[in-house]
Structure formats: structure tokens, C-alpha cells
Amino acid sequence: MSTPPTTPSRPPSFTHFRLPGDLHFAFNSNKKMKTVLVTASFLGNLDDTVTRVALLPSILRRGTHRSRDMQAISRRLDGLYGASLGTYVHKIGEWHAVRFRLEVVNDRFLPGGRGVLREALEFLREILECPLEVGGGFHPEYLEQEKVNLRRSIESLVDNKSAYAEQRLVEEMCREEPFRLYEQGRIEDIPAIKARALRSFHSSWVRRYPLHVYVAGDLELEPTRELVASAFPSSGREGGYALNDPPKSVPVGARREVTERMDVNQAKLVLGFRHGITFASPEYEALLLMNGILGGYSHSKLFQNVREKESLCYSVQSSAERTKGLLFISSGIAPEKHSRALEIILKNVEAMKHGDITDQEIESTVLTILNSNEMLEDNLGLLGDVDFIWSLHGRQLDLTAFRERLKRVTRDEIVAAARKLEHDTTYLLTTK
Amino acid sequence: MPITPERILSQTLAEEVHHVQFPSGLRVFFCPKPGFKKKYACYSTYYGSVDSEFIEPSGARLKVPDGIAHFLEHTLFETEDGNVSDLFAKRGAYNNAATSFTTTTYLFASSDRFYDNLKLLVDFVENPVFRPDKVEKEKGIIEQEIKGYEDNPGWVSYMGLLESLFERHPMRIDIAGTPETIRLIDSETLHRSYRAFYSPSNMILFVVGELDSRELFDFVAGASRNAAAPAPAGSPGVKRIYPEEPRQVFRREMRKEMEVALPKLLLGFKETGTPASGEAFVLHDLASEFALELLFGRSSDTYRELYESQLVLDDFGASYGIGAGIGYGIVGGDTPDPDQLRDVLLGKVGGLIENGITDEDFEREKRKFIGNFIRGFNSLEYIAGHYTFFRFHDFDLFRCVDMLAKIERRTLEDRVRGLLDPENYASYVITPRGR
Numbered sequence: 004m005s006t007p008p009t010t011p012s013r014p015p016s017f018t019h020f021r022l023p024g025d026l027h028f029a030f031n032s033n034k035k036m037k038t039v040l041v042t043a044s045f046l047g048n049l050d051d052t053v054t055r056v057a058l059l060p061s062i063l064r065r066g067t068h069r070s071r072d073m074q075a076i077s078r079r080l081d082g083l084y085g086a087s088l089g090t091y092v093h094k095i096g097e098w099h100a101v102r103f104r105l106e107v108v109n110d111r112f113l114p115g116g117r118g119v120l121r122e123a124l125e126f127l128r129e130i131l132e133c134p135l136e137v138g139g140g141f142h143p144e145y146l147e148q149e150k151v152n153l154r155r156s157i158e159s160l161v162d163n164k165s166a167y168a169e170q171r172l173v174e175e176m177c178r179e180e181p182f183r184l185y186e187q188g189r190i191e192d193i194p195a196i197k198a199r200a201l202r203s204f205h206s207s208w209v210r211r212y213p214l215h216v217y218v219a220g221d222l223e224l225e226p227t228r229e230l231v232a233s234a235f236p237s238s239g240r241e242g243g244y245a246l247n248d249p250p251k252s253v254p255v256g257a258r259r260e261v262t263e264r265m266d267v268n269q270a271k272l273v274l275g276f277r278h279g280i281t282f283a284s285p286e287y288e289a290l291l292l293m294n295g296i297l298g299g300y301s302h303s304k305l306f307q308n309v310r311e312k313e314s315l316c317y318s319v320q321s322s323a324e325r326t327k328g329l330l331f332i333s334s335g336i337a338p339e340k341h342s343r344a345l346e347i348i349l350k351n352v353e354a355m356k357h358g359d360i361t362d363q364e365i366e367s368t369v370l371t372i373l374n375s376n377e378m379l380e381d382n383l384g385l386l387g388d389v390d391f392i393w394s395l396h397g398r399q400l401d402l403t404a405f406r407e408r409l410k411r412v413t414r415d416e417i418v419a420a421a422r423k424l425e426h427d428t429t430y431l432l433t434t435k
Numbered sequence: 436m437p438i439t440p441e442r443i444l445s446q447t448l449a450e451e452v453h454h455v456q457f458p459s460g461l462r463v464f465f466c467p468k469p470g471f472k473k474k475y476a477c478y479s480t481y482y483g484s485v486d487s488e489f490i491e492p493s494g495a496r497l498k499v500p501d502g503i504a505h506f507l508e509h510t511l512f513e514t515e516d517g518n519v520s521d522l523f524a525k526r527g528a529y530n531n532a533a534t535s536f537t538t539t540t541y542l543f544a545s546s547d548r549f550y551d552n553l554k555l556l557v558d559f560v561e562n563p564v565f566r567p568d569k570v571e572k573e574k575g576i577i578e579q580e581i582k583g584y585e586d587n588p589g590w591v592s593y594m595g596l597l598e599s600l601f602e603r604h605p606m607r608i609d610i611a612g613t614p615e616t617i618r619l620i621d622s623e624t625l626h627r628s629y630r631a632f633y634s635p636s637n638m639i640l641f642v643v644g645e646l647d648s649r650e651l652f653d654f655v656a657g658a659s660r661n662a663a664a665p666a667p668a669g670s671p672g673v674k675r676i677y678p679e680e681p682r683q684v685f686r687r688e689m690r691k692e693m694e695v696a697l698p699k700l701l702l703g704f705k706e707t708g709t710p711a712s713g714e715a716f717v718l719h720d721l722a723s724e725f726a727l728e729l730l731f732g733r734s735s736d737t738y739r740e741l742y743e744s745q746l747v748l749d750d751f752g753a754s755y756g757i758g759a760g761i762g763y764g765i766v767g768g769d770t771p772d773p774d775q776l777r778d779v780l781l782g783k784v785g786g787l788i789e790n791g792i793t794d795e796d797f798e799r800e801k802r803k804f805i806g807n808f809i810r811g812f813n814s815l816e817y818i819a820g821h822y823t824f825f826r827f828h829d830f831d832l833f834r835c836v837d838m839l840a841k842i843e844r845r846t847l848e849d850r851v852r853g854l855l856d857p858e859n860y861a862s863y864v865i866t867p868r869g870r
Contacts, residue, residue, distance in 0.1 A: 035470055037448075038810050074739040081734050081799045085806025108806050112449075152748055158696035159769065164586050265694045266868055269582040302524035311518060314575030317583055335583045363525070370527030370547075377546035378473040378529075381815070 014380050014402040017217065017390045020228065024240025025211075028231055029390060031219040031383055037112055039120050039220030040384050041105040043127065043235075044391065045212045048247045049099040049181045054188030055196060055204055056099055058153055060090035062201070065145040066135030079126060084108045086123045088130075094186040095392065096281075096326025097250045103127060104384075109221055120222075124234040132209055132239065140198030141205075150193050157187050168271035168432045169333060175261045176275040176428035180253060182327055211244040215391060219383035249396060252279035252328050255425040262431045270338040270433040272345060276352075278423040279328035282396035286423075287325070288409045289416040294323040295368035296417065297355050298332055302367050304351045309334065315344050326396070330424060338434045345429070355421035360414060373406055438652045440465070445833035448812055452822065452833070453648050455655075459664035460636025462826065463655050466643040466818055474549045474644030475815040477542035478560045481639075481827045482632035484612075485536050485605040485759045490674040491631050500619040501605075502577070502612015503628050505534040509577060510625055511541070511559055513569045519559050528552045536606055537758040538827065540820070549646065554658050557640070561660045563629055565622035578614045588693050592701045592863045595689055596765060599861035600705040602685035603678035604761055631673040635661035639826055641819040677759055680707050684861040692868045697748075699865040700773035702780055704855050706762035712829040714838070719850075720757050721835065722842060723764060726850045727753035729800045730787055731766050737783050746776050755854075764854045773864040784855045792851075797844045805839050 017029040047056060070076045080086045086107040093100045107123045135142050161167045170185055177183040216235060218227055255277050280290040298305035298321030309319045319334035332352075336344045354360075379386050380402070393400040440453035453465045484505060488498045512519045512532070523530040528545035541560050545552050584590045594609050601607040611617075638661060642651060656662050684705055710716040731737055731753040741747040751768035770776045811817040822832045 033470075035468075035813075037812055072739065073742065074734060074736070077734040078799060081803040085803030085810070087807075087810075106810065108809050112447075112809055148743070148745055151745060155697055155748060155769070155771075160696075162588050162695045162697075164694075267694060268585040269579065300524060301518075301520035307518075307521075310576060311572075314572055315579075317576055317580035335579060337579060337582070367521070367524040367527075371524050371529070374527040374544075374546050375529060378544060380472045 015383070015386065016400065016402070017387060018224070019394070022232065023237035023242070025213045025242030025244065026235055026237065026240055027213065027215040027394075028228065029215070029217045029387065030224055030227060031387070032222055032224060033219065033383060034221050035381060036109070036220050036383060038106050038108050039218065039222060040387070041124065041127070042102055042217040042384070042387055043105075043131070044100050044102040044215045045208065046215065046246060046395070047099050047208070047212050047244065049094060049097045049184055052204070053099060053184050053186070054153070054192035055201060056101060056208070057092050057186065057188040058149060058196065058201070059205055059208065060092065060101055060103070061149045061152060062141050062146055063130055063134055064090060065149065066142060067129045068133045068135060069129060071135055076130065083119050083123050083126075084113055086119065088127070092186050094182070094184070095395065096324075097181045097247065098326075098395070099186065103131070111221070121230055124230055128234045134202070134205070136202065137198070140202045143198045146196070146198045146201065150196060153188065154190055154193050157185065157190050160185070164267060164269075164271050164432060165333060165335065168273045168430060169331060171261070171263065171432070172273040172275050172331065172428060172430035175259060175430060177253075180250070182250070210239065210241045213242070213244060213246060214240070217387040217391065219387055249281060249283065250327050252277065255427045258426060259428045260431075261428065262433065264433060264435045266435055267432065269335045270341050270431060272334050272336055272341055273430045274332040274348065274426065275428045275430070276330040276332075276424045276426055277328060278330055278420065278425070280325070280420060280423060281328050282325050282393060282398060286416065286420050288405070289412045289420040290323055290325070291372060291409070292365065292368050292412055293355065293417050293420040294321055294330065295372060296360055296364045297321050297351065297421070300368070300371055302364075302371070304354065304364070305332065305348060308351055309344060309347050313343070313347060315340050315347070319348070341431055341433060349426070352421070352424060352426070356418065356424070358414065358418040360417065365414065365417065369409060372409060376402060376406060438649070438656060440648060440652055443831060443833060445836070447836045448809065448833060450812060450818075450833065453652070455652050457635065457656070457662045458666040459661055460634070460667060461638055461640070461659065461661045461664075463640045463652065463662070464642070464822060464826070465646070465648055465651050466641070466822070467646065467648065468644050468815060471645050471815065472546045473544055473815055474546065474642070474646060475542065475544045475819055476553055476556055476640065476642045477540050477819050477823065478556055478640045479538055479540040479638065479823050479827075480633050481537065481637050482539055483535050483537040484608065484610040485677070486632060486675050487605055488676040489631055490676065491627065492672060496676075497627060499624050499628055500612065501608045501616040502610070503620055503624065504539055505611045506573065506577060506617060506620050507625055507628060508532045508534045508539050508541075509573050510565065510570060511563050513564060513566065514559050514562075515564055519555070522555055523552060526551050526555065534610055536610060536756075538824065540823070542819075549644070550654055553642070553654065557655070557659045560633070563626075565626050567622050570620070570622050570625065574617055577611060577617050581609070581611050581614055584609070584611070586694075588695050588699055588865050591691065591693065592699050592865050593765070595691065596701045596703045596861060596863040597763065599686040599689050599863060600684050600703045600763055601761065602681055604680040604759070605677065606759065606761060607685075634667075634672065635664050636667060636672065639823045641823050643815045643819050675759075680761055682707055682859070684859055686861060688862050688864070690864045690866060693865050695865055695867050697769045697771060698773045698867065699768065700770050700776050701765055701767040701863045702777055703861045703863070704764045704859065705861075706854055707760065709757055709760060709762040711760065714830060716757070716828045717825060717830045717835065718838060718846070719762070720755065721839065722846050722850045723755040723757070723762065723854055725800065725804050725842070726847045726854070727755055727764055727766065728804065729792060729796060729847065730851065732800070734799065734803075741776070741779065746770055746772060746779065762854070773866070777862050781857045781860065784857045788852055788855065791848050792844055794844065797847065801839070801842070805836065808836060808839060
């Protein structure tokens with residue numbers, strides 16, 4: 004067992020099937036996992052429905068026609084050897100995704116626990132499609148409670164100062180674009196949501212919105228496809244939802260600076276840039292390298308120069324948004340040093356544009372990205388998430404081809420990607 | 436001399452671990468994971484923030500500034516060849532480190548050039564450089580790390596509660612120390628703490644991934660100074676000093692205003708004289724976690740009642756911590772009414788102690804607990820981290836599943852009574868500023 008023969012094999016990938024009713028099924032069979040992971044994602048446009056959509060997973064978890072409260076749901080999952088069900092609401096560019104992630108221990112590790120996956124999938128369908136109803140609407144009391152919880156959850160964003168600062172930057176920078184919306188929705192929409200209207204919105208959502216189901220585990224394809232087809236039968240799905248194309252890039256207007264004051268110990272500085280490079284762009288790999296060299300890692304320019312050389316902060320990093328083509332730089336700094344931090348951050352961005360990049364920086368970043376990309380092969384949940392995003396941009400995830408393209412990116416292409424960076428908005432959360 | 440590792444198997448988990456203890460006392464473990472691209476190694480010392488007072492092997496008694504274990508973790512990243520993160524990046528690896536109350540761990544993950552990276556890990560942990568200018572430079576960075584935590588209500592309430600529960604025990608002090616204590620740290624104190632706690636017999640190297648077992652152990656034998664070091668010649672080793680902790684909580688109640696949207700309540704219970712190692716330690720730890728999940732978890736009556744009366748949100752939960760002779764249970768979360776939540780929870784605790792646990796609840800939660808445990812084995816980090824932690828307490832992680840399967844309802848009921856005392860609690864409340 005300790006010395007298996009190593010044969011060069013192709014990296015794992017998901018096999019895709021298009022089923023009727025806008026149902027997309029993707030499957031990966033592997034021996035690494037002790038569990039089976041099922042992710043069901045409903046995808047829609049980020050628009051005025053944002054608050055209603057964000058509320059759906061919470062109200063669905065309050066009860067089904069068979070398991071009539073959240074405790075009953077939780078106990079049914081426990082009985083399936085601690086099957087876990089997580090619900091998540093994400094923003095993917097200007098799309099809004101609601102994801103249900105179910106994980107069960109593979110039958111083969113359970114003494115006499117046969118059929119856990121089938122039962123868990125049927126249960127997931129029940130939660131999605133057969134909510135507890137009162138008079139043709141959601142349970143009114145549960146709904147009122149979840150409306151209060153949603154309001155509290157939106158308000159509580161401020162508890163996490165980094166996340167709050169990043170959302171505030173996005174609201175200011177993209178104030179004319181759907182991207183400004185917070186994935187949990189808007190407080191002002193909440194009072195108008197009613198039990199019957201939301202239930203009818205839910206019926207349409209569950210039948211018409213595109214549904215992507217990913218399954219990974221030590222399983223065989225055919226029985227699994229049958230399980231999925233019976234859990235999400237085409238007879239129950241209509242499809243036909245008009246999903247928008249990925250957003251067009253927006254030109255930078257007048258540069259804006261926004262300062263907000265609170266009683267805090269540390270200031271948060273967030274800078275927003277536009278570059279317009281997306282998953283679908285030929286410059287995609289150059290963008291990854293540019294972001295990595297600038298601030299993606301602890302060997303990057305920002306970490307080295309803002310933290311290690313100047314001791315200005317503990318954390319500073321850049322991240323590239325790749326559906327709309329944005330880039331953010333965030334840091335937590337001593338309030339009195341924010342101008343110095345801003346100056347050094349911008350100096351490093353300029354250095355990138357002038358091609359002030361060493362071979363070592365490029366090489367380290369290529370290796371780091373390749374390394375994490377290879378380790379992705381062991382995490383089928385994460386690999387499925389990456390595959391999902393690529394497929395939404397009309398691209399097939401091929402790890403081998405990606406690695407080849409990454410290695411071929413030239414310094415000029417990295418500099419060209421950096422030159423696309425246009426500084427749009429600066430947001431500072433600082434002391435009173 | 437060829438190295439023959441001891442093999443430890445788990446039929447239930449379909450996993451195995453190979454183990455060698457070198458004459459120096461260094462323990463090295465390897466968990467083969469055929470088919471995995473990722474290779475992961477962590478080098479840990481049984482030394483954390485609570486070990487701030489000790490008697491050196493030479494016999495000198497030393498009290499060092501708070502936060503020194505964490506500072507040492509930062510210091511080790513600076514080598515003669517530059518920052519370790521840079522060096523790992525050049526080899527394409529991800530690296531990190533973490534300091535807890537009782538352990539410090541240095542780790543890397545890579546798919547390629549594993550032995551280059553392992554050599555680097557072993558070298559920088561075993562050959563520290565204490566340059567005064569680097570030590571000074573690090574103070575600004577750590578100060579900002581601390582300041583960031585000061586704005587984090589979750590961390591503030593957690594540490595604030597421990598400060599209230601414990602009167603003298605160093606578990607009441609923030610792992611990173613305070614800006615004042617870290618200013619007192621110098622390279623000499625760092626060096627003396629290093630010598631005391633980074634000795635081979637106090638350390639474990641854990642490696643997991645698709646590797647050849649023999650090659651790995653041979654490599655470690657050749658590359659690690661700690662592996663090659665001679666057996667400690669009757670040296671007594673370091674002796675840790677923890678102050679005597681009273682049974683009673685130190686402070687009943689603390690409140691703090693912060694920039695938050697909703698108040699938060701944490702309610703805590705303390706234990707003293709908890710088991711130090713072996714099966715008693717692990718059973719105590721797991722049974723406490725299990726009992727708290729049963730009482731306050733998603734499937735409990737308490738959670739349902741509190742959630743349906745809107746006194747808690749879905750961040751509500753409970754956890755248990757143990758180490759250095761003490762233990763604590765914590766329960767709470769965001770709430771619109773912290774005082775009412777505290778009273779309701781204390782009432783519940785009284786009832787739970789009286790009424791015990793039903794068989795149905797017990798069996799259901801046991802299934803879940805075992806399922807969660809098995810699920811953890813999907814993650815190489817989980818295996819390495821948990822295996823090492825339990826080994827520091829002289830227990831084999833693989834034995835946990837069987838132990839869990841055999842655990843009895845009465846054990847949990849005893850645990851509930853031992854841990855939760857409605858007369859001896861502390862609470863920490865965060866309220867929104869200006870409201």
C-alpha cells in the first residue's frame with residue numbers, strides 16, 4: 004500500500020450530461036474520497052429578485068411536507084450517518100447562485116448502512132420541491148422569522164470589518180451596475196415579501212432556473228445518473244429561464260475616494276481596479292500571473308513591500324474577479340499610516356505596469372499556481388466548483404491544457420495584463 | 436542501519452500510519468495516500484502560548500513575556516537565505532504556520548519537489564536565526580495582527596470569556612500576547628524559549644501523501660538534525676509551570692461595546708484537574724464535544740426552541756477546549772437579547788443535568804458523530820493535525836472510532852454533570868456601540 008506504482012495519468016475531470024429541463028449533470032468517479040459529494044446549484048440573474056432568492060434556502064430548511072420543522076430535517080440527516088447539508092448563496096459576476104451541498108459517507112464505509120446516498124438525494128429533492136405549506140404559501144410564522152434573520156444577517160456584515168469594507172467598495176465602485184448588490188439581498192425589500200407570493204416565486208425558481216448537479220465519489224456512472232434522474236425528474240422541470248450573458252466591461256469614470264469612520268482599532272483600505280479580463284479572455288492566464296506577482300501570495304510584491312519591508316500591516320493581498328474583470332487590493336493597517344500604505348500599494352501597481360518584474364517572481368508564481376492547481380485534483384468538491392465556473396463561461400475545464408497555457412505566458416503578456424488595470428475607487432474604513 | 440517503521444492499521448478507516456521514534460526522541464509519522472497529488476508535512480512542537488513559565492534543563496526558572504510562542508513562530512520564518520515563504524514559493528509549495536494554546540505547527544503542501552520542500556521545512560525549524568533587527572521589524576507586523584483581532588467580535592468575546600473563567604491560568608491570555616508584552620520580547624528570550632521547547636523529544640513530524648515509506652524515513656534520518664541528535668543523557672528536559680487554578684470562575688460577567696449590528700453572548704463553564712494524556716484525555720475531550728453537540732447542536736430541543744423564539748441565529752453553537760490541566764465549554768452566538776438568552780440557557784442546563792439524555796437522541800447523535808469523524812479523513816490536513824495533536828497526548832487517532840462506537844450514554848451524562856454547573860459560569864456580552 005505504501006509504494007503504489009505511479010503511472011502518468013490524466014488529471015481528473017467531470018463528465019458533463021445535458022438532461023431535459025435545463026438540468027446539467029456533471030460526474031466524477033474517484034477512489035480518494037470516503038464520502039459522496041452532491042452539489043445542486045440554481046443559477047439566475049443578479050437583479051431585483053436578489054432578496055427573494057437569498058431568502059429561499061433559509062425558508063426551505065424550515066420544513067418539508069414530511070419533516071415539518073428544522074429539527075425534524077436535522078434529525079433525518081443525522082440518521083443518514085451525519086449527512087451534512089449546507090446551503091450557500093453566491094454572487095458569480097452578475098449571476099446569483101443558490102447552492103445546496105450534500106455530503107454523505109460512502110456506503111462502503113458504513114456497517115449495514117446501505118442506500119444512504121439514494122435516501123439522501125430523495126431527501127434533498129423533498130427539501131427543494133416540497134416545502135411545508137399553509138394555505139398555498141410558505142408557513143407564515145417561519146417566513147416572518149426568516150425575514151428577521153435575513154435582515155440581521157445583512158446588518159451583521161459590519162461585524163466582519165474586512166468583508167464589510169470589500170462590499171462597501173463594490174457598492175461605491177459599481178453603483179450603476181447589478182454587481183453592487185450584496186448576495187444576501189437588500190433590507191428594504193424584506194417587508195414586502197409575503198408567504199403566498201414567495202411560494203409561487205419559489206415554484207417557478209425550482210422548475211425554471213438552470214440547475215447544475217455535480218456528483219463526486221467512489222461511484223459508478225450509470226447507477227448514479229439514474230439516481231440523479233429520479234431525484235430531479237425531467238417531468239418536474241420546465242427550464243426556459245433567460246440567463247443573461249456575462250456582463251460587458253464598464254469604463255472607469257472619475258476616480259473616487261470614499262472614507263467611512265467607525266470606532267475601530269485597525270483601518271481597512273480597499274482599492275478597486277478594472278481590467279476587463281475574464282474566464283473567457285485569451286489573457287486569462289496572464290491575468291492570474293499578474294495578480295499572483297502583484298499580491299496573490301506571500302512571496303508577492305505587496306506582501307514583501309508593504310508588510311515585510313515596511314511593517315505596515317499583517318495582511319495585504321490582491322484578488323482578481325474574473326467574471327466582470329475587476330481586481331481588488333485589501334489591507335488592514337494602522338490608521339495613521341494609511342497614506343503611506345496607499346502610496347506603496349500604488350507604487351507596486353505602477354511597477355507592474357512598467358515591467359519591473361524579476362524572472363524569479365514570474366517563476367515562483369507559475370510554480371505556486373501549478374502546485375495549487377495539481378493539488379486541486381485531490382479536492383473534488385473544489386474541482387467541481389472550478390469546473391462549474393468555467394462551464395458558465397462556455398469553457399471546458401482541462402487542467403492539462405490550462406497548465407500548458409500558464410507555462411507559455413510571457414513577461415510581455417503579464418505586463419500587458421497589468422497595463423489594463425485602471426484604478427477606479429479607493430475605500431477607507433478608519434477611526435473616528 | 437535500515438529503519439523499520441512500526442505499522443499502525445485501522446480496518447474501519449482503511450488507513451495506515453508508519454512510525455519511527457529516533458534515539459533523540461523525535462517521532463516521525465507517515466500516512467500513505469496512494470493516488471493523491473498533494474503531499475503534506477507538518478512539523479510540530481508541543482509548545483504553545485500557555486508555556487510562558489518554565490524551568491530550563493539547566494535548572495533556571497524563567498517567566499517570559501506573553502505571546503512569545505507565537506512570536507517565535509514568526510521569527511523562525513526569517514532565515515539566512517531570506518523569508519521562508521519566498522523559499523517555498525521558489526519550490527512551488529504552499530506554506531504556513533500556526534500557534535495554539537498548547538502547540539506550534541509549521542507546514543507545507545506541494546505536489547512537486549516534495550523532498551526539496553521537506554528539507555527546507557526541517558532546516559528552518561531546526562536552525563533558527565535570532566537577529567535583533569528582524570525581531571524588531573516583526574513587532575510592527577504582529578502588532579497589526581493583534582489590532583485586527585481586536586476588531587473581530589468573535590475573537591474578542593472568546594478570549595474575553597476565557598479571561599473571565601480563569602483567574603491565573605495562562606489560557607486566559609491571548610495567544611499573540613498584547614502590543615505591550617511583545618515589545619518586551621528580545622532575541623535572547625526567544626532563543627532560550629526555543630532551546631527549552633524545540634527539543635527532539637518534544638516534537639513530531641507528520642507526513643502524508645503518495646510516497647515511498649522507506650525512502651521517506653531514510654531521508655528524514657539524513658536530513659534532520661533532530662533525528663540524528665544523540666539520546667538525551669539523563670537530562671530532565673524542560674519543566675512547565677502552570678499556576679494553581681481555583682475551581683470557581685474568576686469573573687461572572689463582562690460587557691463590551693463594539694461596532695457590531697447585533698449583541699453577542701458567550702456563556703462559559705470551567706473545569707480544573709482535567710486528564711493530561713492517554714485514553715482518559717481523549718475520552719474526556721471527545722465525550723465533552725459529543726455531549727455539547729447533543730445538548731445544543733442543530734438537532735437538539737434547545738436549539739429548536741431558541742431558534743423558533745428568535746433568541747438565536749444559525750451561528751449559535753457550542754464547543755469544548757482542553758489543555759494544560761484545564762477545560763472549558765462555551766455556548767452562545769448572536770442574539771437580540773443576551774440577558775434573556777443567558778437566563779434561558781442556564782435554566783436549560785439545570786434541566787439537562789436533571790433529566791439526562793434519551794436513548795433515541797444518544798443513538799442518533801452517535802451516528803452523526805462517527806460519520807463526521809470519518810468524513811474528516813478526506814482531508815490530509817485533518818489527518819496530520821489530529822494525529823499529531825493526539826500523539827502529543829500519547830494516544831493514537833485511529834483508536835478514536837472504536838472508542839466512539841463503545842461510548843455509553845452514562846459517560847456523556849457524567850460529562851454533562853462534570854462540565855456544566857449553573858452555579859459556576861461566566862458570561863461575556865458584546866453590545867452594539869451607542870445602542
